[in-house]
Amino acid sequence: MAQLVDARGLSCPQPVLLTKKAIAAGQFPIEVLVDTVTSRENVRRMAEASGYTVQVEQIGEEFKLTIRK
């Protein structure tokens, strides 16, 4: 089961903080929902810098990031 982080409507740094918390919980994959390109780039940058792979999928005007070990 994937962990789901719904960060839609939240502004930075909240999406990054919530994602970090999910990473700390240790259950992968993690699916992060965001609704701005800024949040998408910030979460991606943080996750990639921490050594995880990130896959981005656009759903309408929102984004789903899947973070894997």
Place this chain on the structure above:
Amino acid sequence: MSEKLTRFFASRWGIILAGAVIGVLAPLLQKLGNPPNMGICVACFERDIAGALGLHRASVVQYLRPEIIGFVLGAMIAAYLFGEFKARAGSAPIVRFFLGVFAMIGALAFLGCPWRALLRLAGGDLNAILGLAGLTTGIAIGVWFLKSGYNLGRATRTYTAVGWIMPLFMLGLLLLRIFQPQFSKDGPIFFSQSGPGSLHAPLLISLGFGLIIGFLAQRTRFCTMGAIRDVILIRDFHLISGVGALLVVAFIMNLILGQVHFGFAGQPIAHSSYLWNFLGMTLAGLAFALAGGCPGRQLFLSGEGDGDAAVFVLGMIVGAAFSHNFALAGSPDKVVEGVVQTGGLTPAGMIAVVLGLIICIAIGFTMREKSAS
């Protein structure tokens, strides 16, 4: 192509480019007529706008600054070109309004926003070190609140027209700047005849540079508060590399243009009252951190449809009016017969800064989600 550009702007080099461009353009604006060590100052320029509209009557700081207009409109153009304009609102606007008010009161105690703190340092004004130390302290307090669950809640998508309100307001200001109507005898629109408000680069240059910076900053998410916050909160040095580029390039530009004068006392439009330089910016930094962006970033967000950021901007403009009407703003050092008289805050200004800190800390404590660890 658009996606490739987006990745570039989101990269380390993208943010360095944005910082460097601001570092080039701000000292040039000063050379072309803007006030000393104030090529760009978001707080000061919003204060000048408040004055031009007659919201305060400090006659030396009244001008409709085209840079601010350019920031919002440039960001809007960028957001539309890259499909990122998204009208959203509803994340505790009343709180954001008052955070804007107190951010401005703090910034005007120091006499500058974070951008001007960097530009003052790049011009040799060492008081800026106290300001930047205060800014960092305020942001660090904000980070502590963020870690303990502070957040202002979700914004929601809304009508596109909501996102257009701030850009349209800016267009209105631009028309007022161009046509300079006088609405009544001795009434607004006011433009300073002396003092910092009377010093400005030509309209088209100010507007053009503002548009360029607005465009770049929207693409790269340039934010001075975010830069320091990210270093403290998540050890992320992305944004701060842009801030570093701004400082270094502005210093080099100032050296080339002969605009560097090292010292504490008697710096242009600055005071050397150390404690209040520090505490003023502590208040500003905390308010920016709680609101999620420095004053520049709030303008760029307003341009891309963020109605909450727009409310913060209005809060800052109203805060400037309070600041000058109630004599809360710092007064600059003065040189009288060759002797430097240290400026600083009135007792009311000191009380306002302390009160602001108390209120912002109360906001931080009371707006935490219970579930957060």
